[in-house]
Amino acid sequence: MNAFQWTLDARDGNARAGTFTTPHGVLKTPVFAPVGTQATVKSLTPAQVEELGAQMVLANTYHLFLRPGEALIAELGGLHEFMRWNKPILTDSGGFQVFSLTDTRKIDEDGVTFKSHIDGSMKRLSPEISIQIQEKLGADIIMAFDECAVPTDYEYSRLAMRRTHSWARRCLDAKRRDDQALFGIVQGGVFSDLRAESAREISEMGFPGHAIGGLSVGESKADMYCTITEVNRILPEDKPRYLMGVGTPEDLIEGVRRGVDIFDCVLPTRLARHNSAMTMRGRLNLMNAGFARDERPIDPDCGCYTCRQFSRAYLRHLVNAKEMLAATLLSIHNLYTLVHLTEQMRQAIVEGNFEQFAQNSLAQLGNKE
Amino acid sequence: MNAFQWTLDARDGNARAGTFTTPHGVLKTPVFAPVGTQATVKSLTPAQVEELGAQMVLANTYHLFLRPGEALIAELGGLHEFMRWNKPILTDSGGFQVFSLTDTRKIDEDGVTFKSHIDGSMKRLSPEISIQIQEKLGADIIMAFDECAVPTDYEYSRLAMRRTHSWARRCLDAKRRDDQALFGIVQGGVFSDLRAESAREISEMGFPGHAIGGLSVGESKADMYCTITEVNRILPEDKPRYLMGVGTPEDLIEGVRRGVDIFDCVLPTRLARHNSAMTMRGRLNLMNAGFARDERPIDPDCGCYTCRQFSRAYLRHLVNAKEMLAATLLSIHNLYTLVHLTEQMRQAIVEGNFEQFAQNSLAQLGNKE
Numbered sequence: 226m227n228a229f230q231w232t233l234d235a236r237d238g239n240a241r242a243g244t245f246t247t248p249h250g251v252l253k254t255p256v257f258a259p260v261g262t263q264a265t266v267k268s269l270t271p272a273q274v275e276e277l278g279a280q281m282v283l284a285n286t287y288h289l290f291l292r293p294g295e296a297l298i299a300e301l302g303g304l305h306e307f308m309r310w311n312k313p314i315l316t317d318s319g320g321f322q323v324f325s326l327t328d329t330r331k332i333d334e335d336g337v338t339f340k341s342h343i344d345g346s347m348k349r350l351s352p353e354i355s356i357q358i359q360e361k362l363g364a365d366i367i368m369a370f371d372e373c374a375v376p377t378d379y380e381y382s383r384l385a386m387r388r389t390h391s392w393a394r395r396c397l398d399a400k401r402r403d404d405q406a407l408f409g410i411v412q413g414g415v416f417s418d419l420r421a422e423s424a425r426e427i428s429e430m431g432f433p434g435h436a437i438g439g440l441s442v443g444e445s446k447a448d449m450y451c452t453i454t455e456v457n458r459i460l461p462e463d464k465p466r467y468l469m470g471v472g473t474p475e476d477l478i479e480g481v482r483r484g485v486d487i488f489d490c491v492l493p494t495r496l497a498r499h500n501s502a503m504t505m506r507g508r509l510n511l512m513n514a515g516f517a518r519d520e521r522p523i524d525p526d527c528g529c530y531t532c533r534q535f536s537r538a539y540l541r542h543l544v545n546a547k548e549m550l551a552a553t554l555l556s557i558h559n560l561y562t563l564v565h566l567t568e569q570m571r572q573a574i575v576e577g578n579f580e581q582f583a584q585n586s587l588a589q590l591g592n593k594e
Numbered sequence: 595m596n597a598f599q600w601t602l603d604a605r606d607g608n609a610r611a612g613t614f615t616t617p618h619g620v621l622k623t624p625v626f627a628p629v630g631t632q633a634t635v636k637s638l639t640p641a642q643v644e645e646l647g648a649q650m651v652l653a654n655t656y657h658l659f660l661r662p663g664e665a666l667i668a669e670l671g672g673l674h675e676f677m678r679w680n681k682p683i684l685t686d687s688g689g690f691q692v693f694s695l696t697d698t699r700k701i702d703e704d705g706v707t708f709k710s711h712i713d714g715s716m717k718r719l720s721p722e723i724s725i726q727i728q729e730k731l732g733a734d735i736i737m738a739f740d741e742c743a744v745p746t747d748y749e750y751s752r753l754a755m756r757r758t759h760s761w762a763r764r765c766l767d768a769k770r771r772d773d774q775a776l777f778g779i780v781q782g783g784v785f786s787d788l789r790a791e792s793a794r795e796i797s798e799m800g801f802p803g804h805a806i807g808g809l810s811v812g813e814s815k816a817d818m819y820c821t822i823t824e825v826n827r828i829l830p831e832d833k834p835r836y837l838m839g840v841g842t843p844e845d846l847i848e849g850v851r852r853g854v855d856i857f858d859c860v861l862p863t864r865l866a867r868h869n870s871a872m873t874m875r876g877r878l879n880l881m882n883a884g885f886a887r888d889e890r891p892i893d894p895d896c897g898c899y900t901c902r903q904f905s906r907a908y909l910r911h912l913v914n915a916k917e918m919l920a921a922t923l924l925s926i927h928n929l930y931t932l933v934h935l936t937e938q939m940r941q942a943i944v945e946g947n948f949e950q951f952a953q954n955s956l957a958q959l960g961n962k963e
Contacts, residue, residue: 264911268918270642272899293886293911301889301907309903517662520670530641534678538670542633542662549637549918 229406229433231465237579239457239484242571245434245465247313247365248404249305250280254465254486255567255574257477258283258315259560260494263292264308266560267494268552271310277529277557278564281313281365283489286358287322291341291348295361303363315489316364318355318396318410320371321438321470332372334388352395360402366434366467369396371410373439376448382414382439389438390426397430408467410438411456415448424459435460436467437485441476450479457484474505474566475590478583481570488567493559498552500544503559505566505589509537511555516541529561530554598775598802600834606948608826608853611940614803614834616682616734617773618674619649623834623855624936624943626846627652627684628929629863632661633677635929636863637921640679646898646926647933650682650734652858655727656691660710660717664730672732684858685733687724687765687779689740690807690839701741703757721764729771735803735836738765740779742808745817751783751808758807759795766799777803777836780825784817793828804829805836806854810845819848826853843874843935844959847952850939857936862928867921869913872928874935874958878906880924885910898930899923 230246245252258281259266259274266274266282274282284304289295298307304314323330323337330339336351350358355370370392374385389412400407409432413419427435437456440449453468460466465486471477472490480488493503502509504524509516511523522532523540531540531554543551566586573582599615614621627650628635628643635643635651643651653673658664667676673683692699692706699708705720719727724739739761743754758781769776778801782788796804806825809818822837829835834855840846841859849857862872871878873893878885880892891901892909900909900923912920935955942951 263915263917264908265917265919268922270899270919270922271903273639288915292915293907297887297907300887301905307905307908307911309908518666518669530639534640536670536676538662538666539633539676539678542676546632546657546661548632548634549921550634550639552918553637553639553922 228404231434231463233462235575237574237577238482240481240570240574240579241484241486242574243465243486245486247406249311249313249365252280252313252487253571255477255481255570256280256487257472257563257567258487258489260285260489260491261308261310262491263288264298264304266556267498268549268556271308273553273557274310274560275312277561278568279312279560281315282310283315283317284308284362284364285322286316286319286355286362287350289362290319290350290358291343295358299361299363305363313366314364315366316359316362316368317469318359318368318370319350320355321373323350324373334391352392353399356396356399356407360400360405363405365405367405367407368436369393369407369409369432371412371438373412373442374414376414376439376442376444378414379416382412382416382419386412386419386423390423393427393430397432406433408432408434408436410436410469411460412439414439415444415452417451417455420452420456421459424456428459428461432464434465434467436469438469440468441471449476450483453480453483453485472563474503474563475587477563477566478570478586481567482579482583488563493563494556497555497559500551500555502555503562505562505586507590511537511540511544511551513541523558524562527558527562528565529558531558597773600803600832602831604944606943606946607851609850609939609943609948610853610855611943612834612855614855616775618680618682618734621649621682621856622940624846624850624939625649625856626841626932626936627856627858629654629858629860630677630679631860632657633667633673635925636867637918637925640677642922642926643679643929644681646930647937648681648929650684651679652684652686653677653731653733654691655685655688655724655731656719658731659688659719659727660712664727668730668732674732682735683733684735685728685731685737686838687728687737687739688719689724690742692719693742703760721761722768725765725768725776729769729774732774734774736774736776737805738762738776738778738801740781740807742781742811743783745783745808745811745813747783748785748788751781751785751788755781755788755792759792762796762799766801775802777801777805779805779807779838780829781808783808784813784821786820786824789821789825790828793825797828797830801833803834803836805838807838809837810840818845819852822849822852822854841932843872843932844956846932846935847939847955851948851952857932862932863925866924866928869920869924871924872931874931874955876959880906880909880913880920882910892927893931896927896931897934898927900927
């Protein structure tokens with residue numbers, strides 16, 4: 226019995242429209258998953274996240290391990306029940322966050338010891354511990370514990386990649402639940418030879434899905450897109466591909482164009498909390514006094530609750546008055562923008578005109594207001 | 595032509611169930627109005643405010659006068675259109691806020707000069723200016739510009755009351771729009787003779803509704819309830835009565851028991867932002883570590899979105915992790931609690947068992963967890 230199934234519904238060039246079946250429902254890809262770091266998509270109720278069209282949310286193992294703890298979440302019925310999200314959930318492995326704590330973590334071959342950012346206590350994550358935590362959280366898709374290196378440091382990237390491969394095998398060995406799909410992660414920085422080696426090794430391990438990690442962390446766009454192309458040339462067609470932590474409209478289009486199926490990113494909700502609206506014509510900063518009397522919605526072409534209801538002038542007032550509703554309404558808009566973009570890309574792929582859609586959208590994105 | 599109509603649907607003792615018709619729909623009383631100080635009920639979308647059952651919201655003239663300014667709101671179609679609330683709105687006069695600025699305001703017979711808390715500039719409000727601002731904002735119910743004194747200072751209360759009466763007449767003279775109902779406000783602190791004098795004078799001026807101001811500002815509960823009783827003995831039966839700024843479950847019950855029809859208060863949303871849940875069995879502080887593993891909703895008898903979906907353990911996690919969703923979910927719950935209480939009181943009045951309902955509810959409120 227396999228709870229997971231990947232079906233390729235259509236292809237157009239390298240772009241794919243697929244269906245991934247999980248215990249909590251089906252993902253129609255390409256799909257963008259809003260990030261709910263601490264078991265909440267910041268400032269939104271699950272009802273609002275569902276209403277804007279999200280099919281899946283991501284939660285962070287690092288954060289939930291530290292607070293409230295995976296044992297408590299398991300005791301309360303798991304993450305779906307805890308946060309009341311009944312569709313698919315993906316948890317990361319905690320690796321990315323732990324390796325970001327550059328000054329307060331120590332790596333060894335077995336795992337990582339680090340200082341909690343909450344209470345300063347020493348904690349430990351390893352491939353086995355990460356899988357145990359993720360099994361207690363109970364997401365549908367869980368991730369291998371990997372090491373994300375500085376992407377432009379060759380020697381470090383090589384060592385981190387090797388460690389990532391060894392840890393990936395240990396994650397497979399540690400995994401017990403068969404109602405969770407464990408995805409392997411390709412590392413290797415911006416170096417073609419390392420990425421090719423990593424894509425080959427990870428592909429051979431038999432994961433039901435693959436992720437491209439370590440991108441959108443400071444490298445150039447050209448390096449990022451090139452790396453995606455090279456990795457996806459090697460990753461098998463018959464498994465879903467997840468580009469981790471990537472979430473601008475441009476990057477989603479360029480990712481899908483290169484065969485990516487799944488995306489997540491904190492950017493839309495983070496920008497929202499910094500008064501910035503993402504649109505398919507570029508970003509608007511709602512602090513701008515120029516919007517004070519602007520009766521138009523953020524984006525006249527957008528169908529989200531925020532754009533159907535509110536003027537830029539009202540949003541500018543909320544931002545100016547430091548009202549929490551600003552973050553909520555901008556989060557709804559920004560997430561809808563990316564979710565709707567993935568829906569449009571899926572349709573374009575099915576209809577066989579993805580390249581036209583991509584070129585038009587990218588051209589429009591270049592025309593900032 | 596009169597846009598406003600008050601019908602008494604039922605009486606039970608002094609408690610009343612009425613219907614007040616406004617240009618933006620009908621209020622079924624008793625009614626509790628959530629406060630949207632800056633043209634937003636803090637942390638909630640209008641859709642959420644509507645879903646929890648609110649019939650009317652209150653907005654603050656003082657805040658909107660300073661930011662974004664009544665001219666801008668008028669230019670954008672008025673407050674209903676600006677904040678996208680299509681049901682009745684009530685604006686206060688700005689008086690209460692201005693008189694609270696004890697160190698930075700100067701009162702004369704004509705009005706008040708004060709320092710803006712936003713940019714320190716000097717501003718002025720008077721009966722005429724307040725009405726002009728409220729006419730530009732365009733609420734359904736607008737309030738006379740009154741002076742709220744320290745309620746236990748007799749001499750000040752007397753002077754403030756006299757000024758309130760003179761200003762009430764000027765507000766009536768200044769009013770131009772006939773699609774707004776201007777309510778007069780009874781003042782007089784906790785002094786029976788002043789309150790009686792004020793209730794008589796204000797009643798004689800021909801307002802379509804009356805408010806009791808200057809309560810819940812530091813006086814004892816006994817003084818507050820006694821004052822309500824005395825004032826409502828004099829205020830005419832055939833006009834709605836609004837008790838300003840009052841909003842605990844106990845005070846709503848005691849108010850309705852004494853013939854009050856309309857309430858507003860910042861308390862439910864303010865408590866929510868301070869992690870506190872109002873229930874008909876007392877308050878819960880969700881910071882409490884005792885809730886860490888508590889699978890129950892805030893109130894098992896409550897039908898709000900928060901209680902239908904989330905455990906105390908999840909809310910405690912959100913509070914602990916300083917997530918904005920905590921304020922949203924607690925605001926929904928607290929507002930629902932008061933709105934639902936007014937609905938239950940209305941039903942009890944219609945069914946002729948209000949006193950029983952009041953006594954049971956007050957007894958239950960005494961039994962804190």
